Amino acid sequence: MRPYIFSFRLSGITIRAEPSWLFLVLLVAWSLAAGFFPDAAAGLSTPTYIVMAVASALGLTVSVLLHELSHTFVGRAFGLPIRNVTLFILGGAAELEEEPDRALVELVMAIAGPAMSVLLGFVFLALSPALGAAGAGIAVTAVVDYLALINFVLAIFNMIPAFPLDGGRVFRAIAWLVTGNRLTATRLASYLGEGFAWVLILAGAAFALFAGMAGAIWWVLIGLFLNSAARASRFEGEARVALSGVTAGDLIAPGTETAEPEMSVRRFIDERLVRHHSDWLPVVDAEGRIVGGAGVNQARAVPAADRAAMPVSHIAVKPETGALAGAEERADHAFMRMRRNGLPRLYVTRDGRFAGVLTLADLSEFVRLKALFDRVG
Ligand SMILES: [Zn+2]
Incomplete structure (x- = not known):
């Protein structure tokens, strides 16, 4: 579990912020207090600028959350389950x-x-003169003006047609409507996203190196993120298509080797790991119940003198959360769960008994081969 600087639930959605969000917010607050506000609202004291910057950072956090919640509630209205909103x-x-x-x-x-960002932009834009007329000082109206500006910037940045940014999703939806094919649309959108990411990376590097714009490093960071996100979404799009109509049970390797929980660690090493050239095996009892998994790391941690007396059940690691799948589960669902939760493998059961192991490597290879032959054929 990663640490979050805050995490709370709102009507079934977990809203949380990674520590990196705090870094971003502090950076924004610092640049506001040191440069933006002394320019926009001259003649105030340093503590006032700091308070203004902190208020703006909080306003920015709320603005980004409202943007994401707008996606979330509209998605929910169409029956799409969304559990987390994460700031990073x-x-x-x-x-x-x-x-x-x-x-x-x-x-x-x-x-x-x-x-939602455009709407918030207009709300803050209208609020500023209203507050001014009601007697609020420049310290207040400058913060409201900044929040209007940042919401318009958020809207414009997100509408850049580079998948997985919102604009890229809009592009994909339109390409999908036009071609009638989601995979083609996903590929087009992700290539566009990758291309845009490269422009950002190269332009950011060039501006930072040759024009002395240190802030352009930010573009490189965003470009790298967009690039990997675009590639991941293309791979996921291909996986969904390749895995449609296939179940987890269809993809497990036949005759998976297992270890019995009562066998000694000594025999486990000699007769299973070494002889079968495996570095990990599922531990399953005679009734087909899954005890866990054990491998080279767990076996090596047992002192050589204790290996003959210690049963494998002692060193077996229980399946991680989400690591169990029924043989009938859709393969694309199993695949997405493994990717999202970083699980290297799933234990597949049939009628409550262990049936086999499905690894991310097996699935990825299946997807790669399927895509290869689909393209040729
Ligand atoms: Zn968005």
Whole structure:
């Protein structure tokens, strides 16, 4: 479990911020207190600028959360489960359990975030003169002006047509409507996202090196993030198609080797690990119940003198949360769970008994081969 600087639940959604969000917010607050506000509202004291910067950072956090929640609630209205909204160094993300299965849903959901940012921008824009007329000082109106500006910036940045940014999702939905094919649309959108990411990386590096703009390093960081996100979404798109109609049970290797819980660690090493050239095996009892998994690392941790007397059940590691799958589970669901939770393998059961192991490597290879032959054929 990663540490979060805050985490709370709101109508079934976990809203949380990674420590990197704090870094971003502190950076923004510092640049506001040191440069932006002394320019925009001259003649105030340093403590006032600091208070203004902190208020703005809080306002920015709320603005980004409202943007993500707008995606979330619109997605939910269409029946798409979203459990987490996470803030991190590059902004916010609403984590979809499942991608929309209709282009129009994707389109509406993608636009919902920037639409909220534009709306907030106009609200702050209208609020500033109203507060001024009501007697609020420049310290207050400058913060409100900044929040108007940052919400418009958020809307514009997110509408850049680079998948997985909102604009890229809009592009994909339109390409999907036009071509009638989600995979083609996903590929087009992710290539566009990758291309845009490279422009950001190269331009950021060039500006930072040759024009002395230290802030352009930020573009490189965003570009690297977008690049890997675009590639991951293309791979996931291909995986969904390749794995459709296939179950977890279909993909397990036949005749998976196991270890019995009561066998000694000594025999486990000699007769299983070494003889079968494996570095890990599931530990399963005679009734087909899964005890866990054990491998080279667990076996090596046992002193040589204790290995003959200690049973394997003693060193077996229990399956991680989410690491159990029924043989009938859809393979694309199993695949996404492994990727999202960073699970290297799933224990597959059939009628409550252990049936085999499904590894991420097996699935990825299946997807790669399927895509290869689908493209040729
Ligand atoms: Zn968004």
